[in-house]
Amino acid sequence: MGATVTVGKKVAAFKANNGKVGYVLFEETYEKNCYPHTPHWSCVGLGYLDDVMTRIFARASSCEGGSLQGRGGYITPEGYISGWLNELAEPLEMPNFKNKVAFGSNFYATIPESLRERVLKGLEEEGFNEQAKALCVDGFEATLHDDIDVLRAIYVKHRNELGPWRFISSSFAIAHYMPYCKELGYTPLKDKTYQTSVPKMFEVHTERLAVEQPDGVFRVDGASYWCTAMFIASYGLTELAHPGTFRKSIKAFRESVKIAPKASDDTVIVVSMNGLPEDQRYRRGLVQMVADALGKTSTEFETTLGDIRRVATSDNDLMYNLTSLDTLEWKPKITSAPIQQESLFGEMEFA
Known part of the structure; x- marks a missing residue:
């Protein structure tokens, strides 16, 4: 299977000009199904502690299904997270990296042209109107220590679409030459009183x-x-x-x-098109297929799991279609x- 292989991690820290501590995550990886296997470093996260902690756990979730592995194969999310926490405890000193932030159509653009409207709106929502205006012209120069909040409004706010490697490029020599700054490390005391709980x-x-x-x-x-x-x-x-x-x-x-x-069969399912935009034709089609299989004239109705099971067959894939819709509401009978x-x-x- 195709997977990303992780072989190294580094964390760099800096004291921003606003007095807050910022962090940058670097990871060395290669793609398992691309040869030769040549690891390369890239920036995979930046921001304040809550930003990078969120990023670490989001990346760790990919270990659970096997899309993020180690050289020897599958790794646990817990082990992957521990590796990052070790690096956070002893970070390197991050210099005041500088780059131009601008829209572009090439693969390495700091902001892809396709995200113009969303990025401009996000900057304005965070109060960075001057930077939004500059982007509409020719872009602006940004430095990590001075403009961390602006960069967060771009690369953290839109983290599912914009990788921070677009700002801190892979050509940046990470690392091995940067001194350590342990005084900015994250070394919390463990919470030994926390009572673990999980969702129903x-x-x-x-x-x-x-x-x-x-x-x-x-x-x-x-x-x-x-x-x-x-x-x-x-x-x-x-x-x-x-x-x-x-x-x-x-x-x-x-x-x-x-x-x-x-x-149980008396579990109620609320079927609805609500929450599905018009452009999601496939998923809206699944709702329609469920309604048709049950003989419903509307796509807004309640049914029970028992009703679904009675009409489900290997030919209509009704159960599969139903469980592929994360917008439906399920009401279990707790008793x-x-x-x-x-x-x-x-x-x-x-x-």
Whole structure:
């Protein structure tokens, strides 16, 4: 399978001109299915401590399904996270890196032209109107120590679309020549009193789990490994608030996945097109297929899992289609399918 192989990690820290401590994450990787295997360094995260902690856990979630591996193959998210925390404890000293921020159409542009509207809107929302105006012309010069908040408004706010390697390019000589600055290291005391808890969940189909969301609604997150990955991705800020708890919390979640109760026939499913934009034709089509299979004239209705099971066949893929829609609301009958887990989502943010 195609996978990214991680072979090295470095953290660099700096005291920004606003007095806050900033961090930059560098990772050495190569692609498993590309030959020759030539590792290269790139910047994979920047910002304040909460920003990079969120980023570390988001990247660690990829270990759960195997899309991020080590040289020897599969690695655990817990081991990967520990490696980053070790680097955070003894960071290198990050110089005041400078680069021009501008829209461009080439692969290495600091901001791709395709993201123009979103980036400009994001800058204006954060109060950086002058930088937004400059971007509309020819861009602007930014330095890491002086403009960290502007860079966060671009590369943290849009982290799922914009990698910070676009600003701190791979040609930047990381590292091995930078002195250590242990005084800026992250070395918290472990929280030994934290009581681990996990969100409520139940199995709606073979290894497909409905998990309680921050708003208290149950939605199908996906296969069991994916649910675990999403839990890991969302745990960064909890680890920051309760240092040293990620291992036992991830372990507890995995155990809950194993013993998740199966949904009973009286589980109610709220089917709706709400939450699905017009351009998501495939997913809207799945809702229509579910409605057609049940003989419904509307795509806004409630049904039960028992009704679904009665009309589901290997030909109509009804259960698969249903569990591929994470916008549907599931209402388990707690009396018939008791769930013992406690919700933790109120203490988290998603990466």
